[in-house]
Amino acid sequence: MTHSPIDRAALRTPPGMARRIRGLSDRTIAWIFVAPTIFLLLAVNIFPLIWTIRLSFTNFRVNRPNNAVEWVGLENYRRILSDPDVWNTMQATAHFLIWTIVLQVLIGFTLAYLINKKFRGNDLWTTIIVFPMMLSPAVVGNFWTFLYQPQIGLFNYVVSFFTGIDPASFSMIGDVHLAPWAIVIADTWMWTPFVMLICLAGLRSIPDSIYEAAECDRASKWRQFWTITLPMALPFLMLAVLFRGIENFKMFDLVVQLTGGGPGNLTTLTSIDLKREAFEKWRTGYSSAYAVILFVSVFGLASIYVKALNKVKER
Amino acid sequence: MNSNMMMTAAAGALLASGLSTAAAAEDLTLCWAAWDPANALIELSRDFEAQSGHTMSFEFVPWTSFADRMLNELNSGGQLCDLMIGDSQWIGGGAENGHYVKLNDFFDANGISMDDFIPATVTGYAEWPKNTPNYYALPAFGDVVGWTYRKDWFERPELQAEFMETYGRDLDVPASLAELKDIAEFFQGRDIDGTTVYGAAIYTERGSEGITMGVTNALYNYGFLYENPDQPYDLDGFVNSAGAVEGLEFYKALYDAATPPGSSNWYMGENIDAYRSGQVAMQMNFAFIWPGVEADPNVGGGNSGYFANPPGPAGQFAQLGGQGISVVAYSEKQDAALEYIQWFAQPAVQAKWWELGGYSALSAVVEDPGFATSQPYAQTFLDSMAIVKDFWAEPAYADLLLPMQERVHNYVVAGTGTAQEALDGLVRDWTEVFEDEGKI
Numbered sequence: 001m002t003h004s005p006i007d008r009a010a011l012r013t014p015p016g017m018a019r020r021i022r023g024l025s026d027r028t029i030a031w032i033f034v035a036p037t038i039f040l041l042l043a044v045n046i047f048p049l050i051w052t053i054r055l056s057f058t059n060f061r062v063n064r065p066n067n068a069v070e071w072v073g074l075e076n077y078r079r080i081l082s083d084p085d086v087w088n089t090m091q092a093t094a095h096f097l098i099w100t101i102v103l104q105v106l107i108g109f110t111l112a113y114l115i116n117k118k119f120r121g122n123d124l125w126t127t128i129i130v131f132p133m134m135l136s137p138a139v140v141g142n143f144w145t146f147l148y149q150p151q152i153g154l155f156n157y158v159v160s161f162f163t164g165i166d167p168a169s170f171s172m173i174g175d176v177h178l179a180p181w182a183i184v185i186a187d188t189w190m191w192t193p194f195v196m197l198i199c200l201a202g203l204r205s206i207p208d209s210i211y212e213a214a215e216c217d218r219a220s221k222w223r224q225f226w227t228i229t230l231p232m233a234l235p236f237l238m239l240a241v242l243f244r245g246i247e248n249f250k251m252f253d254l255v256v257q258l259t260g261g262g263p264g265n266l267t268t269l270t271s272i273d274l275k276r277e278a279f280e281k282w283r284t285g286y287s288s289a290y291a292v293i294l295f296v297s298v299f300g301l302a303s304i305y306v307k308a309l310n311k312v313k314e315r
Numbered sequence: 316m317n318s319n320m321m322m323t324a325a326a327g328a329l330l331a332s333g334l335s336t337a338a339a340a341e342d343l344t345l346c347w348a349a350w351d352p353a354n355a356l357i358e359l360s361r362d363f364e365a366q367s368g369h370t371m372s373f374e375f376v377p378w379t380s381f382a383d384r385m386l387n388e389l390n391s392g393g394q395l396c397d398l399m400i401g402d403s404q405w406i407g408g409g410a411e412n413g414h415y416v417k418l419n420d421f422f423d424a425n426g427i428s429m430d431d432f433i434p435a436t437v438t439g440y441a442e443w444p445k446n447t448p449n450y451y452a453l454p455a456f457g458d459v460v461g462w463t464y465r466k467d468w469f470e471r472p473e474l475q476a477e478f479m480e481t482y483g484r485d486l487d488v489p490a491s492l493a494e495l496k497d498i499a500e501f502f503q504g505r506d507i508d509g510t511t512v513y514g515a516a517i518y519t520e521r522g523s524e525g526i527t528m529g530v531t532n533a534l535y536n537y538g539f540l541y542e543n544p545d546q547p548y549d550l551d552g553f554v555n556s557a558g559a560v561e562g563l564e565f566y567k568a569l570y571d572a573a574t575p576p577g578s579s580n581w582y583m584g585e586n587i588d589a590y591r592s593g594q595v596a597m598q599m600n601f602a603f604i605w606p607g608v609e610a611d612p613n614v615g616g617g618n619s620g621y622f623a624n625p626p627g628p629a630g631q632f633a634q635l636g637g638q639g640i641s642v643v644a645y646s647e648k649q650d651a652a653l654e655y656i657q658w659f660a661q662p663a664v665q666a667k668w669w670e671l672g673g674y675s676a677l678s679a680v681v682e683d684p685g686f687a688t689s690q691p692y693a694q695t696f697l698d699s700m701a702i703v704k705d706f707w708a709e710p711a712y713a714d715l716l717l718p719m720q721e722r723v724h725n726y727v728v729a730g731t732g733t734a735q736e737a738l739d740g741l742v743r744d745w746t747e748v749f750e751d752e753g754k755i
Contacts, residue, residue, distance in 0.1 A: 062390055062391075063386070063389075063390040063408065063412060063710075064412060064710070065412065065413075066412070066413070085721075148577070149577050150575075150576035150577040151511075151575065151576065151577065151594070153577075168511075168576045169576070170576075171576055171577040171579060173577070173579060173580060174576075174577055174578070174579025174580070174728060175579075176729045176730065176731070256522060259521070259580060260520060260521035260522030260523075260580050261521055261522060262521030262522075262579065262580055262724050262728060262729070263521070263579055263580075263724060263725075263728040263729035264521075264721065264724050264725030264726075264728065264729030264731055265721055265724075265725060265729075266729060276717055279383060279387065280382070280383065280713045280717060281713050281714045281717060282386075282390065282713065283714075
């Protein structure tokens with residue numbers, strides 16, 4: 001026999017409680033406890049989602065309350081999907097997403113692997129490494145704007161020191177070839193510690209006995225890494241990728257502060273573009289359709305990814 | 316000064332007797348951008364508080380997020396602001412969407428005449444539709460893009476001699492945009508007192524309105540027009556005329572050849588910083604910065620000079636800045652807010668506004684015989700206000716601004732495509748906006 005969540009909650013309610021509240025069944029009491037949460041979820045998540053979907057089929061503009069709202073069918077979706085500028089922002093987002101994840105996973109896992117080794121000052125180094133993620137993204141954006149300054153920026157001087165290139169001869173945030181990498185570097189600096197912490201949790205969850213058994217079997221360190229460390233830390237690594245992927249898909253503040261989406265449109269990510277459509281141009285219907293497209297894309301990709309993650313965990 | 320103070324006191328006493336009994340004491344909130352003039356307004360408003368019995372609160376937002384924050388407030392019918400000193404381009408939206416109270420009856424009842432204000436500021440800040448006597452704001456702060464230059468560098472004999480040898484003319488205030496570019500190139504990368512300096516700081520900011528407010532100073536003077544003067548919203552051949560293309564190419568050439576490295580996203584603040592720190596010989600900026608330049612220990616006190624945006628082949632124009640003060644339609648304290656406007660419009664208050672660093676738009680203030688010599692930049696302000704042009708002030712101004720930001724930044728900073736392609740694209744974008752608006 002199966003029970004609904006409400007029934008299960010009712011079954012777990014102490015018998016005495018129902019007796020104390022006369023006239024109310026255990027099931028009703030359970031509903032009373034659950035109802036505020038359900039109501040909040042409906043009000044904060046479900047209703048806005050349904051409302052957004054509805055608006056996406058209209059020409060509604062929130063700054064024109066006096067204009068008639070017309071049903072335009074799929075016109076907003078057609079305009080978005082056939083707009084080359086939207087596809088350019090998708091490409092910019094994909095570039096940012098892929099490279100930040102690749103770099104953060106590689107560097108984060110390496111750092112976690114090193115930090116996991118017992119050495120003097122281990123805790124101090126961990127604290128220092130996680131420091132960037134404690135900062136506000138807006139502060140980091142501002143901070144990196146100075147680091148990238150050709151005349152006074154430390155970044156340009158470091159590059160100059162190692163390559164001999166004149167620091168004033170290149171501008172990380174003004175050059176079309178360098179700007180997409182400028183935002184990748186800043187984000188990687190900020191969020192690699194987050195990936196490192198998740199990986200560290202994964203590495204520390206591996207029992208020492210497995211390594212001891214491998215040592216008894218005379219497995220090399222390299223073999224231990226590929227057959228024990230990596231497979232057992234993989235679910236954590238994949239979780240880190242999921243978190244960073246979702247976070248970076250909606251990246252806004254750091255990039256706005258750093259480049260403003262420029263030069264031109266090169267670092268205009270979808271979240272920046274969507275914000276401009278929704279809250280600068282006030283094309284509410286159009287931007288609702290844009291939001292729905294992004295939601296479906298992220299939700300679809302995340303669902304596929306979570307299924308893959310579960311399969312890895314089951315292995 | 317004494318007569319001014321007496322006038323202020325007399326006007327204050329007169330107003331106090333009327334205002335203090337007019338309504339219950341209210342706490343009014345005035346919304347504006349967070350910048351130097353806002354501090355001057357706080358100082359000025361103390362007189363209003365003393366005379367009226369009302370108290371004033373202020374909500375100041377940095378320029379880069381000013382439009383976002385305040386338009387959000389207006390569009391949501393918010394009651395945060397009782398008085399709004401909104402940007403000039405908001406006037407169309409403010410009027411058509413019912414955000415601002417129409418002030419005609421109030422002006423008539425209180426003897427406030429728009430004829431008393433600088434005509435360009437009335438058109439730019441107060442009227443909607445433009446050039447019709449429908450007023451939704453009182454001109455509050457006149458502003459315009461102009462240029463600041465390092466007079467002390469220009470006057471150095473060795474630099475003057477070298478400039479004369481290279482260009483065959485004196486190193487002086489440029490008589491044209493082409494001459495301005497020559498001067499900027501002359502200073503670019505030059506070593507002055509052991510520091511490498513650059514030609515000019517110009518507007519290149521991408522995120523809000525920066526590069527548009529800058530590039531228009533070149534576009535106007537090379538022949539760019541927003542529309543066919545004889546047929547509204549007819550854009551093709553005017554926005555992308557041969558002159559407009561040349562103007563855009565000029566701005567890119569100036570950016571490429573004579574601006575500091577890394578100045579790809581600069582607006583008012585960055586230009587001020589570059590100039591004050593001695594990085595550049597000239598800076599493009601709104602006039603509101605001039606009192607601060609004059610007071611600066613490094614570049615003020617006679618080390619800086621000011622000039623209006625130089626002419627180009629098609630004439631001499633400058634981008635209008637500045638704002639009008641409006642009563643927000645959603646305010647529940649409209650009577651008290653109108654009292655503030657009534658007080659602010661008085662000649663004595665406007666005179667004090669100028670003294671504190673606010674650019675009064677009242678003709679009586681700027682036409683005073685002593686005005687032009689009252690500050691080193693006063694004459695330049697007058698010259699500049701006589702040549703202003705403004706961006707679209709349509710209700711859809713943001714829809715018009717964003718594609719311009721994108722197209723111009725793409726060409727000037729990112730170096731993508733040609734000037735002709737950028738402006739042709741702009742015509743397409745703007746045409747689509749006006750079609751959506753039902754204006755075409």
